[in-house]
Amino acid sequence: xxxxxxxxxxxxxxxxxxxxxxxxxxxxxxxxxxxxxxxxxxxxxxxxxxxxxxxxxxxxxxxxxxxxxxxxxxxxxxxxxxxxxxxxxxxxxxxxxxxxxxxxxxxxxxxxxxxxxxxxxxxxxxxxxxxxxxxxxxxxxxxxxxxxxxxxxxxxxxxxxxxxxxxxxxxxxxxxxxxxxxxxxxxxxxxxxxxxxxxxxxxxxxxxxxxxxxxxxxxxxxxxxxxxxxxxxxxxxxxxxxxxxxxxxxxxxxxxxxxxxxxxxxxxxxxxxxxxxxxxxxxxxxxxxxxxxxxxxxxxxxxxxxxxxxxxxxxxxxxxxxxxxxxxxxxxxxxxxxxxxxxxxxxxxxxxxx
Amino acid sequence: xxxxxxxxxxxxxxxxxxxxxxxxxxxxxxxxxxxxxxxxxxxxxxxxxxxxxxxxxxxxxxxxxxxxxxxxxxxxxxxxxxxxxxxxxxxxxxxxxxxxxxxxxxxxxxxxxxxxxxxxxxxxxxxxxxxxxxxxxxxxxxxxxxxxxxxxxxxxxxxxxxxxxxxxxxxxxxxxxxxxxxxxxxxxxxxxxxxxxxxxxxxxxxxxxxxxxxxxxxxxxxxxxxxxxxxxxxxxxxxxxxxxxxxxxxxxxxxxxxxxxxxxxxxxxxxxxxxxxxxxxxxxxxxxxxxxxxxxxxxxxxxxxxxxxxxxxxxxxxxxxxxx
Ligand SMILES: Nc1ncnc2c1ncn2[C@@H]1O[C@H](COP(=O)(O)OP(=O)(O)OP(=O)(O)O)[C@@H](O)[C@H]1O
Ligand SMILES: Nc1ncnc2c1ncn2[C@@H]1O[C@H](COP(=O)(O)OP(=O)(O)OP(=O)(O)O)[C@@H](O)[C@H]1O
Ligand code: SF4
Ligand code: SF4
Ligand SMILES: [Mg+2]
Ligand SMILES: [Mg+2]
Numbered sequence: 243x244x245x246x247x248x249x250x251x252x253x254x255x256x257x258x259x260x261x262x263x264x265x266x267x268x269x270x271x272x273x274x275x276x277x278x279x280x281x282x283x284x285x286x287x288x289x290x291x292x293x294x295x296x297x298x299x300x301x302x303x304x305x306x307x308x309x310x311x312x313x314x315x316x317x318x319x320x321x322x323x324x325x326x327x328x329x330x331x332x333x334x335x336x337x338x339x340x341x342x343x344x345x346x347x348x349x350x351x352x353x354x355x356x357x358x359x360x361x362x363x364x365x366x367x368x369x370x371x372x373x374x375x376x377x378x379x380x381x382x383x384x385x386x387x388x389x390x391x392x393x394x395x396x397x398x399x400x401x402x403x404x405x406x407x408x409x410x411x412x413x414x415x416x417x418x419x420x421x422x423x424x425x426x427x428x429x430x431x432x433x434x435x436x437x438x439x440x441x442x443x444x445x446x447x448x449x450x451x452x453x454x455x456x457x458x459x460x461x462x463x464x465x466x467x468x469x470x471x472x473x474x475x476x477x478x479x480x481x482x483x484x485x486x487x488x489x490x491x492x493x494x495x496x497x498x499x500x501x502x503x504x505x506x507x508x509x510x511x512x513x514x515x516x517x518x519x520x521x522x523x524x525x526x527x528x529x530x531x532x533x534x535x536x537x538x539x540x541x542x543x544x545x546x547x548x549x550x551x552x553x554x555x556x557x558x559x560x561x562x563x564x565x566x567x568x569x570x571x572x573x574x575x576x577x578x579x580x581x582x583x584x585x586x587x588x589x590x591x592x593x594x595x596x
Numbered sequence: 597x598x599x600x601x602x603x604x605x606x607x608x609x610x611x612x613x614x615x616x617x618x619x620x621x622x623x624x625x626x627x628x629x630x631x632x633x634x635x636x637x638x639x640x641x642x643x644x645x646x647x648x649x650x651x652x653x654x655x656x657x658x659x660x661x662x663x664x665x666x667x668x669x670x671x672x673x674x675x676x677x678x679x680x681x682x683x684x685x686x687x688x689x690x691x692x693x694x695x696x697x698x699x700x701x702x703x704x705x706x707x708x709x710x711x712x713x714x715x716x717x718x719x720x721x722x723x724x725x726x727x728x729x730x731x732x733x734x735x736x737x738x739x740x741x742x743x744x745x746x747x748x749x750x751x752x753x754x755x756x757x758x759x760x761x762x763x764x765x766x767x768x769x770x771x772x773x774x775x776x777x778x779x780x781x782x783x784x785x786x787x788x789x790x791x792x793x794x795x796x797x798x799x800x801x802x803x804x805x806x807x808x809x810x811x812x813x814x815x816x817x818x819x820x821x822x823x824x825x826x827x828x829x830x831x832x833x834x835x836x837x838x839x840x841x842x843x844x845x846x847x848x849x850x851x852x853x854x855x856x857x858x859x860x861x862x863x864x865x866x867x868x869x870x871x872x873x874x875x876x877x878x879x880x881x882x883x884x885x886x887x888x889x890x891x892x893x894x895x896x897x898x899x900x901x902x903x904x905x906x907x908x909x910x911x912x913x914x915x916x917x918x919x920x
Contacts, residue, residue, distance in 0.1 A: 289784040290755040339782075388871075396616065398642035398872055425781050427641045428811050430855045433865035455784045458814075462857045462865055485859065499785040501814035503856045505837045509818040510789055 244316035246416055246449075247276040247301065247334070251572075252310035253473075254296050268296040270473035271310070274574040276451075278416055281443050282580065283450040285460035285481065287496065288470030294453045297470070298419045301451065302336055303327075332362050335410035337403075339422035351397060352390050354409050362413060378408040382438040400431030407438055411446070418442065421453045436463050457500055461485045466578040469493050472530045475549065479556030479577040489558040491535050529561070537562065548572065555579050601628035601670070602805045603652070603691075603773050608665035610644070610651045617876040621647040621660070623829035626902070626920070627909075629773060634799070634806045636816040636837065638852070639826030640872050645809045646696060648826075649777045652807075653693050654683055670772070688715050692771040694762050694795075696778045696809075701762055702750040708761050709746030712736075715768050731768075738801070739764045739794050756787035763795055770802040777809045792819050813856045817841055825849045828873050828883035835908040845910045847890045882913065890914060 254269040270293075276284070286294050299305045300312055303319050312319045314330050322330055346353065355375045358364075365371040376386045382404040394402060403423060410418050420439065424432040440463050442448040454460050460467055460481060467484045469477040469492065477490040488494045499510045528543040529535065535542065541561045549557040552566035557577045569576060610622035621644040629635055637645055650656040652667055654675060667675040672686055687693075695701045703711055712732045733743045739760040750758055759779060766774060779795065780788040792815065799806050810816055816823060816837070823840045825833040825848065833846040844850040851868045870887035873879055879886055885895040894900075894913050902909050903917035910917075 287784075290782070290787055292784075385871075396874070398640075398874075400641045400872070422782075426778075426811070428639065429813055429852055430868040431641055432811075433855050433857070433867035437865050437867070455782075455788075457785070458857050458859055459865070461859055462862060495786055496784070499789050500859070501785065501789070501812065501818040503813040503817045503841065503853070503858070505817045505841055507817075 245275045245313075246278045246315065248311075248313040249274050249300070250311050250313065252300060252307045252312060254293075254300060254305065255308040267473045268293040269300060269307075271572065272297065272475060272574075273310075273572050274468075274578075276417055276449050277580075278447075278449075280580040281447045281449045282465040282578070283440070283443055283452055283463055284578070285457075285464035285467040286451060286453045286470065287455065287457055287460060287467060288476075289496075291472075292470040293473040294470060295421055296473075298336070298421050298451065298453055301417075301419050302334055303330060328362075332413050333416045335413055335415040335418050337406050337410050337418060337420040337423045339425055347394055349393075350390070351392055351394055351402075351405055354405065355412060358409060358413055364412065364414075374412055375408075378412040379405075381411055381441065382408045383434060384408065400427045400435065403427060403431075403435055404438065407435060407442075411442055411448075414446070415448060417449045417451065419451045419453075422455070423452075424459070425455065432459065439463065457485055457497060468574060469496065474530060474559065475574065476531065476560070477556070477558045478549070478574045479553065480579040483553055483556040487556075489552060489556065489563060490531075490560050491537055491562075492531050493558075495534075529559075551576065553577075600631065601668075602631050603629040603670070604666075604668040605629075605652070606666045606668070608648065608651065608667060609663040610647050610656060610660055611663040612647075613659045613661065614876070619875045620663075620829050620878060621875055622651060623875075623878075624665070625826075625829075625831045626665075627824060627831060627834055629805045629807060632800075632803060632805055633821045634796070634808060634819055636820030636823040637807060637809045637826065638811065638813065638816055638823065639832075640828070640848075641811070642872060642875070643826040644829045644875070645826055646777055649693065649775050649807070649809050652775060653687060653691050654678070655693065684718075688766070688771060689719050689769045690771050691773045692766040692769075692775070694759075694766040694774065694776040694779050696781075702758060704750055706749070707746065708736075708748055708750070708753075711761070712746070712765055712768055715765055719769055735764045735768050738767070738798055740790070754787075756783050756791055759783065759791050760794055763791070763798060767798050767802060767804070770804070772804055774799060774804050774806045775809075776806060778811070779808065780815065781811065788815065813853065825852065828878055829875055830883065830911060831902075831909075832884070832912070833908070833910045835910075839908060845908065845915060846884075846912050847888045847914075848884050851889075882911075 250273050252269060252272050256266045256268055286297060288294055300307055359371045365374055379386045379389055384404050424435050436459055439450055443450055452464055464481050467481050468475055471492050477484055477493045484493060485497060488497050501509050528545060529547050532538050532542045547559045547561045549559045549569040549572055550563035550566040551557045551569045552563040555577050557569045606626050608622055608625045612619040612621055625648060639645055647660060651662060662676055669675050669690060709732050712735055713728055716731060732746055736743055736745055741760055780791050783791060820837045823835060823837050824831050827848045833849045844853055855866045855868060857865055868887060873883055881896040881898055882900050885891045900911045900913045902911045902920040903915050904920035905917040909920045
């Protein structure tokens with residue numbers, strides 16, 4: 243059975259500077275699969291510059307990998323025929339952080355919905371196109387009458403972002419790659435947008451890659467999570483395991499740095515950030531986190547730690563877990579939970595249904 | 597100046613004139629900023645927070661216009677009345693803005709040290725080269741950056757470093773008021789915490805007051821002393837941070853806090869029913885009434901005025917206290 247989308251040992255290196263060439267390994271050897279049979283939401287977290295957006299752009303086929311392959315329905319994305327590429331571009335849809343940048347201010351918002359509908363020939367007639375557009379807007383809780391016919395600046399940020407979610411849904415993709423879709427909106431809108439993304443998975447069977455800084459919402463809507471640090475996956479697994487019980491010292495730092503919405507709780511543990519937090523240099527050998535790691539020990543500087551499969555649904559790239567076997571083929575699929583129902587008890591559903 | 601405030605905003609109104617009508621983005625907002633405090637400002641997306649942040653410095657652009665009110669800066673007077681020369685003098689020196697998204701606010705073709713020098717030179721032209729270099733170095737150190745960052749261009753820096761550079765520029769002349777619009781919303785939590793610590797330490801060192809605009813309720817809970825909540829162009833509640841979180845009074849504030857997810861339990865994400873109003877056509881009476889679970893008789897016709905009690909201000913008919 244061929245998977246919908248696979249990444250096999252994918253790396254992306256950016257080179258900059260003419261005289262002193264600098265190489266940034268933005269994504270370092272990632273292997274994973276997104277299949278169709280069991281749609282899931284995968285959160286991608288990690289610090290600024292850790293390679294999250296690069297990973298998204300590789301999945302979307304916007305940039306080619308420097309090594310390794312992105313494989314769509316059994317075929318390398320590089321070798322797709324025109325027709326296949328067209329389907330690929332429809333089946334994987336992006337949602338970006340700032341919805342305003344996705345709009346042309348001179349066109350009504352209808353434009354972002356009708357153009358792709360025509361381009362991908364979603365419907366035979368105009369009426370049918372309109373019906374599909376209305377259906378997609380309904381799904382994200384927008385009233386077509388109050389949305390269509392307006393210019394982008396006449397909608398609020400959250401409305402604009404929901405139009406982008408509707409647009410993505412309109413194309414009936416199999417995968418949505420959402421890069422920081424809610425970091426610019428208030429908590430209530432954040433909830434509305436994330437619930438509409440979750441409904442896409444539940445009702446339409448669409449998988450989602452949810453890139454975010456916000457581990458709390460990742461915990462709420464995702465099934466699995468992948469934590470990146472300077473291009474490498476340092477920890478991966480189910481959100482229950484990784485966020486509730488993080489094993490990699492970087493993930494632990496990330497989780498303890500979440501500011502709690504309660505002024506009586508402290509923000510992070512005292513003095514736990516060692517080293518230079520944002521040095522962009524990475525040692526050629528050894529653990530990439532070694533200069534900041536509070537628990538580094540002898541082996542850390544000598545070799546790069548592989549992912550250790552220390553729990554059935556979690557792996558961590560840290561020598562502290564070297565008792566455990568290494569993750570076979572560094573394949574993240576082995577720790578991702580497929581059938582896990584991330585859904586809350588149905589009793590609390592009404593709250594979100596607006 | 598009321599009770600020694602650094603900045604007093606009285607009934608500020610900022611409107612956008614658009615072909616579709618007048619957008620009342622800031623509609624009668626009043627508050628004080630106290631010496632040394634960190635005041636957080638949250639609220640619905642599109643409720644007028646950024647418009648107000650810019651207008652306080654008179655940095656708003658057409659079609660926005662000041663439709664009324666005053667902004668009294670301690671020792672200066674009404675900022676809304678200053679001429680260009682007066683404005684130039686107070687910006688950076690007394691009132692500084694760390695704008696939304698440092699990536700866009702830094703000049704991409706200028707080295708960091710030149711961007712820092714620019715602000716210092718226009719205000720203090722007397723400094724010689726060596727003194728200027730020393731100041732830039734000290735300013736970078738203040739935000740936790742190495743001196744060699746001065747020689748870099750913005751694209752060579754990470755998001756967190758750029759945000760710190762923006763703070764370094766904003767605070768280079770030790771202003772008494774710093775306005776920071778979403779200073780960390782594009783950063784991960786670890787860097788966010790470092791940037792906020794940086795802002796806090798610089799603020800404490802120079803004794804400034806800070807107005808922080810943001811969406812992250814967790815961050816606000818951790819950093820703010822007092823918090824203001826905006827809805828549809830109005831400041832609907834203002835309270836010490838602890839009171840606001842433990843005992844929110846305005847129904848919008850309460851629902852906003854309830855919609856913040858936690859790591860405690862997995863549940864459907866709660867959002868506030870109904871849609872935010874367009875600011876061209878704000879509902880009559882209390883602007884929140886179509887969505888308010890506690891709405892009662894006067895709400896759809898009478899505008900609730902701010903009332904104050906125990907150091908808190910709220911605009912809601914449920915609290916008919918003393919007029920603020
Ligand atoms: N086009 C490019 N040319 C050169 N370097 C690049 C390019 N795109 C990204 N990089 C570098 O690759 C690394 C990863 O960047 P990426 O944008 O993927 O990070 P990110 O995790 O999305 O960060 P953020 O959280 O800030 O959005 C960074 O060091 C970045 O500077
Ligand atoms: N140039 C403009 N022309 C017309 N209306 C505008 C303009 N800029 C902003 N607005 C409107 O003014 C209102 C306030 O916008 P503002 O950017 O101040 O909100 P905000 O509270 O900062 O929102 P966010 O939290 O999403 O950043 C919004 O309804 C917006 O649509
Ligand atoms: S491998 Fe060593 S340095 Fe790296 S995270 Fe683990 S303990 Fe720390
Ligand atoms: S004034 Fe009335 S409608 Fe407005 S918030 Fe208070 S109770 Fe609700
Ligand atoms: Mg990114
Ligand atoms: Mg804003």
